[in-house]
Amino acid sequence: MGHTLVEKLMIKNTGDDSIRPGDIVIVNPDCYMIIDAYSPSVIKKLEEMGFDKVLCPEKAVVVFDHLLPVGNPSNDPLFISKSVELREKYKIQTTEKGTGISHTLMHEKRYAKPGTIVTATDSHTTTYGGGGCLSTGIGYSDMAAVLGTDELWLKVPNAIKIVLEGKLKPHVTAKDIVLKVVGDLKADGGQYKSLEFTGPGAQQLSMQARYTICNMALEAGAKCALFEADDKTAEYFDMDLDEIRWIQVDEDAEYESVMTYDLGQLEPQIAKPKGVDDVYDISKAIGTKIDEVFIGSCTNGSIEDMAVAAEILKGNTISPYLKLVIIPASNKVFKESIELGYIETFLKAGATVSHPSCGLCAGFPFGLLSDGEVVLSTSNRNFIGRMGTKDSLIYLSSPAVAAASALAGEIVSPDMLELLTH
Amino acid sequence: MANVQSGRIWLLPDDVDTDVILAVRHLFLPTAEERATHALENLIPNFATDVKAGDVIVAGKNFGCGSSREYAPEALYDCGISCIVAKSFARIFYRNAINIGISLVENADIQDECKDGDLITVDHENRNIETGGRRYEMPKVPKHLEEIFKAGGLVNYHRKRNAWSKEGGK
Amino acid sequence: MTTMIERITKAKAGTTARVQPDWFILTENNGFEILAAMENRKIAFPEKVIMIFDRDVPASTFESAELQKQLAKFAKKHAIYFSNSAGIAYNVLMEKFLSPGEIVVSTGSHCSIVGAEQAWGVQLDVQAFTDSLETGYLDRKVPETVQISLENALINAEIKDLTLTLLKEVGEKGFEDKAVEFYGFGLTKAQQTVLCSMAGQAGAAGVFYCKQEEAESPILSYDLSKIKPMVANSGSLFNIEHLKSVEGKEIHAAFIGSCTGGSIEDLRIAAEILKDQQVHLHVRLNICPQTASTYIQAMKEGLIDIFIDSGAQILTPSCGSCQRSTVGGVGRGEVMLTTGAYNYKGCSGVKDSEVYMASVAAVAKSAITGKITVQEMGVKHG
Numbered sequence: 001m002g003h004t005l006v007e008k009l010m011i012k013n014t015g016d017d018s019i020r021p022g023d024i025v026i027v028n029p030d031c032y033m034i035i036d037a038y039s040p041s042v043i044k045k046l047e048e049m050g051f052d053k054v055l056c057p058e059k060a061v062v063v064f065d066h067l068l069p070v071g072n073p074s075n076d077p078l079f080i081s082k083s084v085e086l087r088e089k090y091k092i093q094t095t096e097k098g099t100g101i102s103h104t105l106m107h108e109k110r111y112a113k114p115g116t117i118v119t120a121t122d123s124h125t126t127t128y129g130g131g132g133c134l135s136t137g138i139g140y141s142d143m144a145a146v147l148g149t150d151e152l153w154l155k156v157p158n159a160i161k162i163v164l165e166g167k168l169k170p171h172v173t174a175k176d177i178v179l180k181v182v183g184d185l186k187a188d189g190g191q192y193k194s195l196e197f198t199g200p201g202a203q204q205l206s207m208q209a210r211y212t213i214c215n216m217a218l219e220a221g222a223k224c225a226l227f228e229a230d231d232k233t234a235e236y237f238d239m240d241l242d243e244i245r246w247i248q249v250d251e252d253a254e255y256e257s258v259m260t261y262d263l264g265q266l267e268p269q270i271a272k273p274k275g276v277d278d279v280y281d282i283s284k285a286i287g288t289k290i291d292e293v294f295i296g297s298c299t300n301g302s303i304e305d306m307a308v309a310a311e312i313l314k315g316n317t318i319s320p321y322l323k324l325v326i327i328p329a330s331n332k333v334f335k336e337s338i339e340l341g342y343i344e345t346f347l348k349a350g351a352t353v354s355h356p357s358c359g360l361c362a363g364f365p366f367g368l369l370s371d372g373e374v375v376l377s378t379s380n381r382n383f384i385g386r387m388g389t390k391d392s393l394i395y396l397s398s399p400a401v402a403a404a405s406a407l408a409g410e411i412v413s414p415d416m417l418e419l420l421t422h
Numbered sequence: 423m424a425n426v427q428s429g430r431i432w433l434l435p436d437d438v439d440t441d442v443i444l445a446v447r448h449l450f451l452p453t454a455e456e457r458a459t460h461a462l463e464n465l466i467p468n469f470a471t472d473v474k475a476g477d478v479i480v481a482g483k484n485f486g487c488g489s490s491r492e493y494a495p496e497a498l499y500d501c502g503i504s505c506i507v508a509k510s511f512a513r514i515f516y517r518n519a520i521n522i523g524i525s526l527v528e529n530a531d532i533q534d535e536c537k538d539g540d541l542i543t544v545d546h547e548n549r550n551i552e553t554g555g556r557r558y559e560m561p562k563v564p565k566h567l568e569e570i571f572k573a574g575g576l577v578n579y580h581r582k583r584n585a586w587s588k589e590g591g592k
Numbered sequence: 593m594t595t596m597i598e599r600i601t602k603a604k605a606g607t608t609a610r611v612q613p614d615w616f617i618l619t620e621n622n623g624f625e626i627l628a629a630m631e632n633r634k635i636a637f638p639e640k641v642i643m644i645f646d647r648d649v650p651a652s653t654f655e656s657a658e659l660q661k662q663l664a665k666f667a668k669k670h671a672i673y674f675s676n677s678a679g680i681a682y683n684v685l686m687e688k689f690l691s692p693g694e695i696v697v698s699t700g701s702h703c704s705i706v707g708a709e710q711a712w713g714v715q716l717d718v719q720a721f722t723d724s725l726e727t728g729y730l731d732r733k734v735p736e737t738v739q740i741s742l743e744n745a746l747i748n749a750e751i752k753d754l755t756l757t758l759l760k761e762v763g764e765k766g767f768e769d770k771a772v773e774f775y776g777f778g779l780t781k782a783q784q785t786v787l788c789s790m791a792g793q794a795g796a797a798g799v800f801y802c803k804q805e806e807a808e809s810p811i812l813s814y815d816l817s818k819i820k821p822m823v824a825n826s827g828s829l830f831n832i833e834h835l836k837s838v839e840g841k842e843i844h845a846a847f848i849g850s851c852t853g854g855s856i857e858d859l860r861i862a863a864e865i866l867k868d869q870q871v872h873l874h875v876r877l878n879i880c881p882q883t884a885s886t887y888i889q890a891m892k893e894g895l896i897d898i899f900i901d902s903g904a905q906i907l908t909p910s911c912g913s914c915q916r917s918t919v920g921g922v923g924r925g926e927v928m929l930t931t932g933a934y935n936y937k938g939c940s941g942v943k944d945s946e947v948y949m950a951s952v953a954a955v956a957k958s959a960i961t962g963k964i965t966v967q968e969m970g971v972k973h974g
Contacts, residue, residue, distance in 0.1 A: 024564075024565075024566040037449065037450070037491075038492075041492065041493075045577060048577045048581060049576075049577055049580035049581050049584060050580065050581050050584030050585060050588070051580070051584065067450070068876065068905060069876070069878055069905050069907065069919040069920045070845070070876060070919060070920055070921055070923070071652055071919050072447075072450060072921075073921030073922055073923045073940075073941030073942050073945070074923065074924070074941075074942050075450035075451060075452060075923075076450060076923065077844065077922075077923030077924070077926060078452070078923070079450065080876065081874075084873055084874060087873070088873075097873070097903060098876075098903065098905050099903075121490060122489075122490050123488065123489050123490040123514055125490075137490040137514050138490065138514060138517060138518075139490055139491075139492035139514060139517060139518035139521065140492050141492060141518065141521040141522070141575075141576045141577060142517055142518070142521060142576070144580075145576060145580055148580065148584075149580075153566055187437050187484050187487055188437070188483050188484035188487070188510060188512075191484065191510060191512065191513065192513050221484060221487060221512060221513065223513055275437065291661070320668075320674065321664045321667070321668055321674065321676075323650060323651075323660075323676055323677075324677075325650045331900050331901075334900060335897055335900055338891050338896055338897065343887075343891060344888050344891060347677070347884040347887055347888060347909075348884070348888075350675070350676075350677050351677060352649055352650045352676070352677045352908035352909075352910075353887075353906075353908050354650065354906075354907065354908050355905040355906050355907065357905075360650070362446050362489075363441075363445065363446040363447060364446070365651075365652030365653065365918070365919055366650050366652070366919070367650035367651055368650075368651050368652065368653065368654055368656070368657045369651075369657055370654060370657035370658040370660075370661045371658070372661075373657070373661060381439075381441070381488065383439045383441035383442060383488060384441065384442060384464055385441060385442075385445055385464045386441045386445075386446070388654065388657060389657075390464045
């Protein structure tokens with residue numbers, strides 16, 4: 001009988017092809033990543049557990065992405081110096097100090113390769129599944145144990161097959177696909193499961209689009225999310241397609257359920273406050289007044305997202321009094337955005353541009369909101385109080401919707417652009 | 423933790439996320455004590471001041487969804503919560519809570535049969551819960567988590583193993 | 593002969609003149625007090641008012657967010673010029689709006705900066721500022737003027753070093769109740785701007801840079817070619833020594849930006865030093881172009897790329913990490929080296945921290961070595 005993608009990846013790592021959903025397996029992850037936010041706790045747990053050293057430091061990556069630039073000087077510098085300690089004392093040489101968001105760097109710099117198993121101290125670790133990598137998040141206690149033993153227990157999950165067919169309409173993007181899926185599954189509909197994307201629609205998506213989808217799949221409770229590997233994957237990682245061709249869905253694999261989407265029917269989507277799964281067609285949110293727009297995050301901070309925003313903003317200025325916060329996801333995206341004129345477009349449109357980091361997404365000090373204020377964000381969560389006071393509201397959308405709405409001062413569809421621009 | 427503990431029920435809804443359990447801006451406070459003072463503050467402003475050791479959270483589905491922050495279950499534990507009952511738990515929260523030593527119970531019946539503030543008793547040894555005159559069995563600890571559970575959390579589990587192997591044990 | 597201040601106020605020194613400011617600058621500075629003081633009051637000349645957020649952009653605290661929300665509402669109500677992203681208000685004013693001979697009022701202490709455009713910058717307290725917003729005029733005593741002559745050009749030092757040398761000599765009240773006129777042909781406009789900004793800290797009632805003239809009777813004279821690298825020690829702007837005296841001190845944070853260190857010329861100096869180098873593992877370097885226009889120019893010249901490659905982080909145009917406005921501060925027991933305009937205790941982070949003020953070259957070089965390093969100007973480093 002055939003295997004799901006997650007089973008295939010676990011079989012490859014463990015060498016045991018008898019595994020079934022529900023089994024507990026011990027894997028040796030190929031790469032493990034720690035973010036600055038948890039460096040002190042990871043070190044504390046290593047000490048408490050009695051691990052003097054990291055067993056395989058060459059497999060580890062430390063990324064300083066949540067707390068650089070330093071937002072709260074009373075607390076943040078400690079986390080930076082502990083992250084440096086992971087390098088200097090625990091010999092983890094691969095450190096990314098303020099060069100971008102961890103989840104973006106992990107695939108951009110090819111740390112999370114197709115066919116491998118990767119874990120990290122952050123929930124949106126599911127992102128790397130866009131490149132056929134089984135990636136899932138853990139806490140800092142689990143990570144300390146992984147660092148000390150190079151082992152991680154995982155339960156083989158059931159899988160849901162999500163078939164994408166047809167072609168996206170103009171201005172409709174990967175973000176709209178995943179919002180729709182999360183809205184249908186709801187916040188626990190994918191709990192503990194592997195969400196596996198396939199079909200001709202999936203194959204047409206760019207790598208960045210696949211990463212956007214796997215990033216937000218977490219919001220349906222997924223353990224992991226996966227796309228098949230194809231020539232796009234091979235090119236992105238500079239690998240031979242033959243090495244990764246096996247990362248394909250088997251026709252006779254057993255899936256718990258199958259969802260099918262005709263992408264041609266999809267409209268831009270909006271997640272309303274205060275749940276990521278409270279998703280609607282944009283028509284239900286048109287006209288909602290907004291005070292701020294945030295374009296960035298590991299969900300939508302790629303060069304493709306910057307390009308979409310720049311195309312809409314070019315030659316225009318944002319609604320008076322509105323704040324537009326733009327944060328490219330990595331130094332590479334930042335430099336490319338400079339070269340292609342996007343940053344200049346953003347500044348001339350009236351946006352602020354901050355250095356690649358998680359920024360406002362998780363409520364770091366880059367555009368916080370006060371009581372009664374509303375932000376439209378391209379990130380992945382809209383829980384109460386996440387980006388400001390508990391009386392502020394967050395709507396989630398794609399960069400195209402966000403940029404168009406920044407011009408209008410209210411939520412609009414990008415189709416309405418001719419009416420807005422001069 | 424004591425074998426039998428009693429306290430009050432804190433009844434919470436579905437989808438209580440990690441931002442509600444402990445908001446980002448409190449994650450970087452220097453001590454666990456300080457972090458614990460902010461547990462659940464956006465949902466129940468008086469939780470951290472009124473909670474007592476032995477109290478139990480009874481919640482709906484998908485408890486702990488959202489971020490991987492272990493500070494969230496840690497803050498609840500430091501407030502005195504050593505047992506959480508929910509219809510279902512989010513994955514990373516589940517792992518983190520087990521690692522810390524919190525007893526997690528999946529049960530979908532209690533919620534409709536109890537009220538916020540009711541007295542509740544948890545018997546960790548005999549694995550049952552009593553409230554409102556009703557007894558609920560706690561499901562068995564999954565086999566692969568037995569050792570961690572017996573040791574009282576992941577830290578203790580590895581600490582013992584490392585000490586034992588340093589002494590040349592087998 | 594009439595002095596600059598007499599020409600602008602059309603009155604003689606020693607008399608009180610009634611003037612009509614040409615520009616009223618509103619930033620987040622004293623924001624809540626100004627809003628409270630302006631409740632139910634009108635603005636006489638709304639077309640002369642400029643509101644620019646530059647202290648905390650984008651907002652890094654709930655307090656900032658609330659203040660900015662209220663200020664934006666005020667701007668909308670009174671239909672005044674508004675921007676939340678253009679850059680440092682003074683620099684934007686000078687780029688886009690200011691003409692020589694104009695009068696600018698603000699509650700900020702670096703308002704003297706506009707003297708680089710031969711304009712008169714006046715710092716007012718909240719009451720005087722809001723009164724003049726409402727009435728459209730201001731009564732002010734016309735001060736006596738002193739002249740300072742600057743000969744030759746800077747060779748081994750930067751404008752910050754000259755400024756600190758001057759402040760060391762005149763002291764905190766050195767220019768009290770006086771208008772100061774600087775003369776000399778050796779400084780660029782950007783350098784004149786830094787000088788005028790900082791000179792106001794010695795209590796001057798007005799500061800001007802006089803173009804194409806020679807000082808008639810200077811009270812002080814400096815040979816710029818002899819100026820050496822200086823440092824303002826942590827805690828007091830007037831505790832100034834040669835930079836060599838603190839050489840070797842470990843730093844944790846570094847800032848290149850502000851109205852006294854974020855111009856295109858400053859960024860060029862920084863880029864020349866940071867090119868193909870790496871910021872030290874233990875140091876956090878933040879670089880902040882003064883205005884959106886400066887940022888765009890810096891991108892065109894490839895400077896931002898150099899900064900990114902070196903491991904520095906770029907902040908959006910604003911006051912940046914100067915005076916704990918926004919991100920990039922310094923923590924407990926840490927040391928920051930800054931090109932900013934403030935170095936009092938706790939000005940860019942927690943109270944238990946140190947902030948030393950120096951030139952752009954010193955900050956850039958020290959960010960690489962991890963400790964305060966004297967960078968020789970004009971010498972290509974290895």
